[in-house]
Amino acid sequence: MSYTPTEPATLSPAPSAPVLDEHARGWRKKLLQTGLVLAVILIASWYVGLLDFKTLANGMPAIGVLLGESLPPDFTNVMNWVSPLVDTLAMSIAGTAIAVAASVPLAFLAARNTSPHPAVFHITRTILNGLRSVPELIMGIIFVAAVGFGALPGVLALGLHSIGMVGKFFAEAIEHVDEAPVEAADAAGATRLQVLWHAVLPQVLPQFADVSIYRWEYNFRASTVMGMVGAGGIGFELMGSLRIMQYQEVSAILIVILLMVTIVDSLSGFLRKKFK
Incomplete structure (x- = not known):
């Protein structure tokens, strides 16, 4: 073998x-x-x-x-802080509402895939950049000088500054939409406005809601600072106590603000779950 x-x-x-x-x-x-x-x-x-x-x-x-x-906290005047707290809450809600209402159309103009022309895209982006580049505290000082003391300058400052941030987030959400529904709507002969309404907007509504709720949460905290420049709210009371060096009352106001921020954070978390 x-x-x-x-x-x-x-x-x-x-x-x-x-x-x-x-x-x-x-x-x-x-x-x-x-x-x-x-x-x-x-x-x-x-x-x-x-x-x-x-x-x-x-x-x-x-x-x-x-x-x-600062210890112990002095809550003697706590009932006098109810109205400023309501002012602070109202400022945050109104300022956020202004920002969302203005940001929706601006976002469609500032998104690359929905802007009607490159020039419009760049102009809108520049406007949004300019609005968020100026801190709301500086805007608050300007509006206090323009319209006087009270909640109105705080609302205007929070609203304008928020447009720059909210509009940017809205535009980025629009730029990341799935193009398949858009192409299907175009193929069906839909107009440009119909495409935006039926193919783009339903995709970005959850992100819009999430950003809006988060911004309201931020604006409530920012509105306490706005009061320090004369825009009303609980921040105005806090500044008054600081000026006369009533540190026990200052600590009490800070505790109240902390409780309100916690409540607003919990409420915003609940709303975010509802909009998912």
Whole structure:
């Protein structure tokens, strides 16, 4: 019987060196990027004095004294804060309503896939950038000087600043819609307005609702600061107590604000679940 030798079994090839080198380069790039970010953070922290531990340590006794003067909280005038709290809540609701109403049409003009012309897109984006580049506190000071003290300047400041943020988020939501319904509506002969109404708007409504509720939550907190520049609300009461150094009353007002923020946060979470 003749014997025919068989060929030796071939081994699977080892991973090629270029693949390993590319993997190593990827890790080195990530480490370099992380190092650069940490370096920027450290430089910024040093520049603003956050790493000056001696100054921080010297300030701790003063903070302790201030906290001691704030205790116990003085709720003697708590009933006088009910109306300013209502003003604060009303400011946040009205300011958010203005922002949402103005942001919906602006968002369609500022989205690349729904803007009628590139010039309109860039102009609208510039308007949104300009509105959110000015802090609401600065707007509040301007409107207080223009229309006087009260809740109205706070509403206008919160509303205009919120248009810049809400409009940006709305536009980004529109840009990420599924194009299949849009193409189907176009193929069916729908007009441009019908396409937006039936193919785009239903897709973005949940995101619109979520952004609107979140912005209302933010505006309630911001409206407490608006009161410090004369725009009414509980912030005005807080500033008044600070000026006369009634720190026990200040701590009481802060506790009330904390409770209201907690309630608003819980309510906004409930609303977000309802709109999902």
